[in-house]
Structures are given as structure tokens and as C-alpha cells.
Amino acid sequence: MNQTAQILFPVNVSTAFDYAVPDGLSLARGDFVFAPIGKQMKLGVVWSLNSNEANAERQLKSIVDRKATRPLPSEMLDFIDWTARYNGASPGNVLRMVMRNYKALDPSAVVTLYRPSGDAPKNLTTSRAAVLREGGPWPARASEAAARAGVSSGVVKGLVKAGGLVAESGPVDPPFEHPDPDHPGRKLTARQRAAGDDLVEQVKARTFNVSLLDGVTGSGKTEVYFEAVAQALRQGRQCLILVPEITLTQAGLRRFKERFGAEPASWHSQMGDAARRRVWREVAQGRCKLVVGARSALYLPFSNLGLIVVDEEHDTSYKQEEGVIYNARDMAVVRGLVSGHSVILASATPSLESLHNARTGKFSHVVLPERPGAAVLPDIALVDLKDHPPEKGAYISQPLLDAIKEVTDRGEQALLYLNRRGYAPLIICRTCGEKLKSPDTDSWLVQHKRTGRAMCHLTGFSMPMPKHCPKCQSEDSLASVGPGVERIAEEAQAAFPHARVEVLSSDTAGNPVELAERMRRMERGEIDILVGTQMVVKGHNFPRLTFVGVVDGDLGLAGGDPRAGERTYQTLVQVAGRAGRADKPGRALIQTHQPEHEALVALAAGDRDLFIGVELAMRDMLGLPPFGKLAAVIFWGHDPAKVDDLAKKFLNAAPRAEGIEILGPSEAPIGRLRGLYRRRLFIRADANVNLSKYMQAWRAKVRPPSKYKIQIDIDPQSFM
Numbered sequence: 001m002n003q004t005a006q007i008l009f010p011v012n013v014s015t016a017f018d019y020a021v022p023d024g025l026s027l028a029r030g031d032f033v034f035a036p037i038g039k040q041m042k043l044g045v046v047w048s049l050n051s052n053e054a055n056a057e058r059q060l061k062s063i064v065d066r067k068a069t070r071p072l073p074s075e076m077l078d079f080i081d082w083t084a085r086y087n088g089a090s091p092g093n094v095l096r097m098v099m100r101n102y103k104a105l106d107p108s109a110v111v112t113l114y115r116p117s118g119d120a121p122k123n124l125t126t127s128r129a130a131v132l133r134e135g136g137p138w139p140a141r142a143s144e145a146a147a148r149a150g151v152s153s154g155v156v157k158g159l160v161k162a163g164g165l166v167a168e169s170g171p172v173d174p175p176f177e178h179p180d181p182d183h184p185g186r187k188l189t190a191r192q193r194a195a196g197d198d199l200v201e202q203v204k205a206r207t208f209n210v211s212l213l214d215g216v217t218g219s220g221k222t223e224v225y226f227e228a229v230a231q232a233l234r235q236g237r238q239c240l241i242l243v244p245e246i247t248l249t250q251a252g253l254r255r256f257k258e259r260f261g262a263e264p265a266s267w268h269s270q271m272g273d274a275a276r277r278r279v280w281r282e283v284a285q286g287r288c289k290l291v292v293g294a295r296s297a298l299y300l301p302f303s304n305l306g307l308i309v310v311d312e313e314h315d316t317s318y319k320q321e322e323g324v325i326y327n328a329r330d331m332a333v334v335r336g337l338v339s340g341h342s343v344i345l346a347s348a349t350p351s352l353e354s355l356h357n358a359r360t361g362k363f364s365h366v367v368l369p370e371r372p373g374a375a376v377l378p379d380i381a382l383v384d385l386k387d388h389p390p391e392k393g394a395y396i397s398q399p400l401l402d403a404i405k406e407v408t409d410r411g412e413q414a415l416l417y418l419n420r421r422g423y424a425p426l427i428i429c430r431t432c433g434e435k436l437k438s439p440d441t442d443s444w445l446v447q448h449k450r451t452g453r454a455m456c457h458l459t460g461f462s463m464p465m466p467k468h469c470p471k472c473q474s475e476d477s478l479a480s481v482g483p484g485v486e487r488i489a490e491e492a493q494a495a496f497p498h499a500r501v502e503v504l505s506s507d508t509a510g511n512p513v514e515l516a517e518r519m520r521r522m523e524r525g526e527i528d529i530l531v532g533t534q535m536v537v538k539g540h541n542f543p544r545l546t547f548v549g550v551v552d553g554d555l556g557l558a559g560g561d562p563r564a565g566e567r568t569y570q571t572l573v574q575v576a577g578r579a580g581r582a583d584k585p586g587r588a589l590i591q592t593h594q595p596e597h598e599a600l601v602a603l604a605a606g607d608r609d610l611f612i613g614v615e616l617a618m619r620d621m622l623g624l625p626p627f628g629k630l631a632a633v634i635f636w637g638h639d640p641a642k643v644d645d646l647a648k649k650f651l652n653a654a655p656r657a658e659g660i661e662i663l664g665p666s667e668a669p670i671g672r673l674r675g676l677y678r679r680r681l682f683i684r685a686d687a688n689v690n691l692s693k694y695m696q697a698w699r700a701k702v703r704p705p706s707k708y709k710i711q712i713d714i715d716p717q718s719f720m
């Protein structure tokens with residue numbers, strides 16, 4: 001019987017290709033196979049199989065061989081198809097995300113490991129004794145044991161010769177420790193226990209279900225979802241906890257270790273290849289039970305997944321904006337549907353979409369309305385900058401200065417929040433009015449005083465701060481306009497000369513080690529006033545922090561983002577929530593020019609329902625998510641006229657359909673990025689339209705010229 005197989009390759013292809021299966025080769029769906037594509041031999045995956053008489057006359061190329069390794073689980077194949085279909089991406093590109101670490105298909109390399117023989121060695125020197133005492137946990141590589149005992153590898157080798165250690169072979173990548181679901185954890189309050197029980201019931205059901213864990217800042221959401229994780233572990237299944245990348249810190253991982261007695265596998269963008277391979281392999285083999293990772297961990301080849309938790313589900317970092325564009329929060333729900341298990345979305349400030357799904361009964365709603373013990377939510381008030389203008393050239397108003405003085409006098413800490421890195425967001429020539437711009441991108445250069453450079457935050461381009469205006473050549477005429485965190489820190493230091501002021505942004509804490517160090521200093525009370533960007537927003541607990549001042553409450557409200565109000569509300573609730581976590585009450589003041597804006601009014605009133613009500617009514621009226629759907633199409637290329645042509649050609653190819661509105665094409669706000677011109681279209685659809693399918697059909701009708709790109713973004717989160 002002639003059998004054919006459809007093979008998907010991890011390249012930019014929209015479909016699997018047909019191949020003949022040679023006699024004697026037995027294949028199954030998900031198998032990895034080698035097959036010729038063009039002149040190359042490539043590793044692909046068997047997507048489907050059929051015994052095909054209809055194709056009997058077709059001359060098909062033949063599969064060469066099967067790779068002797070575990071196949072991709074069938075649910076992973078379904079998930080790849082779903083991701084591609086939903087996001088208008090090519091399945092080959094999604095498979096490429098999964099197979100990026102394909103070297104992990106091979107078993108781990110084998111190395112020599114040592115363990116104590118149990119016999120007393122001849123000639124036990126003090127350093128050899130140190131190896132036996134401190135070289136473990138065993139088995140260990142010679143270099144590891146030596147490092148732990150503080151001796152040279154030679155001492156370990158000597159101990160082997162003397163009979164104190166025996167050699168064995170083992171994998172170079174050791175398996176992860178097993179998390180223990182019944183390891184004693186923190187004691188829960190009655191409310192937390194009840195919420196945990198609700199989630200445990202959902203996991204026990206072993207079916208697809210989604211819960212929104214909606215708990216105010218500091219209410220103990222993590223401890224509560226740990227109960228659901230424990231339940232899935234008791235069932236012998238794997239758990240994935242997605243977190244925003246910047247919260248993936250050592251301190252964060254420690255909480256898992258405290259609860260489950262073992263550190264989880266972690267997954268993030270800064271890992272080396274070897275560490276990636278280890279996680280990928282252990283997950284694929286089903287040996288690794290607990291993974292805490294950034295969004296791409298969703299595409300690890302889990303074979304026995306029982307639960308996904310999306311922590312801080314409202315966070316915009318779940319949206320991948322390059323390559324395959326997808327929202328990991330939404331795809332986590334899809335993964336749960338494909339594999340039939342529980343998904344928990346957790347947040348203190350859930351997205352409107354999730355709240356809407358909870359209100360309409362699509363998700364179950366688990367609420368934690370209070371902080372445990374004596375801790376109370378901070379008191380939030382607005383400072384109208386019209387009534388309290390800061391002094392000329394300054395940005396901190398008197399009410400904020402008074403509040404900082406009050407808390408620092410008591411030996412407590414203050415946080416000033418401004419989501420702007422650097423010293424000044426704009427550099428202008430006082431002589432000719434020229435604004436310094438990035439050379440290949442439509443964005444202003446930001447002055448960084450600490451490094452003495454002018455920097456583009458979109459592309460990372462930077463140059464030393466010029467002495468002369470690049471246009472009129474005037475010397476020393478460049479002025480810094482507006483505040484960044486560096487300037488706010490300078491101002492705070494001038495107002496409080498004896499205070500210890502520090503800046504926390506990706507410039508001052510660019511790597512996890514620096515970040516952890518600064519967080520520790522803040523925790524120990526070695527900083528009086530911390531000035532920070534959004535890096536300070538995420539989940540850190542500073543017991544002595546009792547005042548939060550927001551320098552510019554209006555910053556997020558500008559621009560064309562329909563979610564601007566929602567984002568501002570979420571960010572400010574999270575920032576204010578940093579204040580007063582322990583037994584000391586906290587307070588937050590928000591400087592604004594728009595005290596009448598509904599997001600700010602609701603914040604000051606502490607009335608989330610008010611804000612949600614107004615915002616949902618507006619979205620309903622405009623047919624925006626969650627009452628309608630949005631997609632964006634972005635066209636890229638070197639020649640602006642040709643990009644315009646491409647956009648027009650695409651527009652003219654729009655399939656006719658009911659319930660669809662098309663806006664554009666127009667120049668994107670960032671009309672040029674890294675030398676490429678950008679145009680865009682927006683598509684709004686009624687809720688009952690299958691927008692993914694519509695966009696896919698549309699996309700298939702237009703082929704961009706080579707080096708030009710058409711990018712589809714379903715439910716866009718970025719409007720630049």
C-alpha cells in the first residue's frame with residue numbers, strides 16, 4: 001500500500017507538503033523525519049498520514065528517515081495549528097518557535113560523575129575530607145564538587161585514586177528536582193483558603209475551564225493559585241506558570257521553592273542555549289513538572305499538561321510583537337481548550353476582556369477583595385497641577401514634597417513613579433528649534449545624563465550628547481525638555497539633600513542581578529526615595545514604603561490606543577499598591593492635568609466598578625473589544641511610494657463581508673522604523689465575525705514584492 005505523509009517544516013510555509021513514505025518505514029503523527037526540501041535535507045514533523053490511491057500517479061519525493069526520538073505530542077500539533085489560524089501566521093513559523101531548541105531532541109551528553117564510595121580512603125588529608133563533607137549533592141562532576149569544597153579539581157581526582165570516590169556516568173544536564181505538592185507552605189486566611197478550594201475543584205474536574213483570580217494588590221493571589229498547582233502536581237501532571245519577564249527574578253522563584261520544596265525550571269529570553277536545551281528536553285520527556293516562564297514557555301512541548309496560570313494577565317508583555325504575533329494570555333486559554341485542562345488568569349487589575357468574560361459566565365470569577373491581616377489598601381488622591389503648579393523648571397508639586405518629607409521624617413520610604421527612562425525625553429536646539437531625531441527611525445532622541453548619551457528607545461541607537469546643534473552648528477545651544485526619571489531624582493535630591501535617592505529603570509538595573517541587588521537595598525531600608533519606571537510596578541514587597549507619588553498621571557492617556565484609559569487605570573492601581581503592604585497604611589498622590597478623566601476619578605474614589613462600567617459602555621457603543629474585534633495590518637518596505645502602493649493594492653483586495661469596517665491605509669505614528677517605512681490599516685469587526693479567518697483569506701490574495709512585508713496583528717495592543 002502506498003502511504004503519503006504531510007510534513008510541516010519549521011520555515012515560513014503556510015502548509016504541510018506531501019511526501020511518499022518508503023516501504024518498511026512506520027510513521028505516526030508528530031514524528032520527526034528527514035526529508036528533502038529544494039536541494040536541502042531538513043528536519044520536519046509528520047502533520048498527517050493517509051493511504052492515498054488518488055495520488056498514486058503523482059511523483060512524490062520520499063521521506064528519507066525518521067529521527068529516533070519522542071514525537072511531538074498530538075495536542076502540540078493542534079495547538080500549533082490553532083495559533084497559526086487564530087493569528088493569521090504561517091504554521092511553519094509557529095513550528096519554528098517550538099523547534100528552536102531542536103538539539104534537545106537528542107539525549108543529554110553523558111559525563112563522568114562521582115559519589116562517595118563509603119570506604120575510608122587511604123591518606124585522608126584535610127582538603128580530601130572537605131570534598132567528602134562539602135562536595136555534594138552527589139553524584140557530582142569533579143569540577144562542581146571541587147568548587148563546592150573550595151579545593152582544586154586535582155584534589156578530587158586524588159581522592160578517586162585513593163578510593164574515597166567512585167565514578168559513574170550520568171547526563172550532563174541533570175533532571176530538575178521534583179516539586180512536592182504537600183510541602184508545608186504559608187498558612188492561608190479563611191478567604192484565601194476558600195478561593196484556593198474553588199481553584200482546586202476546577203483542576204480536579206480535568207476538563208477545560210478558565211478562572212479569573214481577581215484579587216486586590218497584596219491579597220495573596222500567588223499563595224492561592226499555588227493550591228491549584230499542588231492539585232495538578234498530585235495528579236502527576238505538568239504545570240506552567242506564565243509571568244511577565246521582568247518579574248522572573250530569584251526572589252520570585254524562591255516563593256516556589258518555599259511552597260514546593262524545589263526550585264522550578266525557569267524559562268526566559270536571556271537563557272543560554274544549554275539551559276534552554278535542558279528545560280526543553282525535560283519538559284518533552286514529561287520529567288519536568290513545574291515551569292515558571294515568560295510568554296514563549298507556552299510553546300514548550302509539554303506532554304502531560306494539567307494547569308496553566310497566567311499571572312498579571314493584564315500585562316502587555318504577554319503580547320509578542322515580532323515574528324509570530326500572538327497574545328500569550330489568549331493562547332494559554334487555547335492551549336487549555338486543546339488539552340482539556342484548567343487555566344487560571346490572575347491579576348489585581350484584570351483586563352476588561354477577562355472581566356467581561358467573568359461577568360457573562362464564560363470564566364468563573366474567584367475574588368479576593370481584601371489584604372490579609374492588618375494591611376489596608378492605600379489611600380489615593382489626585383493633585384490637580386492647575387491648582388498646585390510645581391516651581392518653574394521643576395516637576396514635583398508641593399503636596400508631593402510635603403508627603404515625602406512626612407514619611408522620610410518618620411524613617412519610612414517614598415517612591416516617585418514616572419514611566420520615562422533617562423533625563424529628558426526631548427533635546428531641542430534653542431537657536432534653530434531643531435529636535436534631535438534617531439537617524440533611521442521616527443522617534444526623538446532621549447537625553448541620558450548618567451551615560452552622557454542621546455538615545456533612541458525604540459531601536460537602542462545611541463550617540464554621545466553632541467556639543468553643537470547638528471543643524472545650525474550653534475555651540476551649547478541644545479536644551480533638555482521634559483522630565484525623565486534621572487531628572488526627577490536630581491530634583492528630589494535637591495529638595496532633600498540628606499535623603500538617599502536612587503533611580504530604578506532598565507538603565508540602572510538592566511540585568512536580574514543588579515535588579516535584585518537594588519530591590520534588596522530598598523527592602524533593607526537603605527534607600528529613602530526611589531525614583532522608578534514601570535520596573536517598580538511589578539510584585540515587589542517593600543514593608544517600609546508608605547508613600548507613592550505619580551509624577552505624570554496623564555502620560556498613558558495620550559495617543560490613539562483605545563485601551564489608554566484601561567492601561568492607565570491598571571498601571572496606577574499597581575503603582576499605588578506598592579504603598580503600605582505591612583502594618584503601616586500607605587498613601588498615593590497622582591499629579592494630573594485632567595482630574596476629570598474617568599480613569600483618574602475612579603482611582604481616587606477607589607471605585608473600580610465605576611470605571612469598568614463607563615469603559616464597557618463606551619466600548620459597547622464603539623463596537624470595540626470585548627464587544628467587537630480589532631485587527632491591524634502593517635506594511636513594511638524600503639521605498640515609501642511602493643509601501644503606499646502595496647497598502648492600496650491590499651485594500652482593494654478586501655473580501656466583501658458583513659459587519660466589517662476598514663480604516664486607512666495611513667502612515668503609522670512611527671512612520672519609519674530601522675530604515676523601513678510603515679503604513680497601516682485597521683479592521684473593526686462585529687463580535688460574530690470570524691476575523692482570523694477573514695484576515696487569512698484576505699492575506700492569501702496579495703503577495704508582497706520581495707523584501708516587502710505584510711504583517712497581520714489580531715487584537716493589536718500596540719498602536720505605534
Ligand SMILES: [Zn+2]
Nearest residue numbers: 429432469472
Ligand atoms: Zn540648531
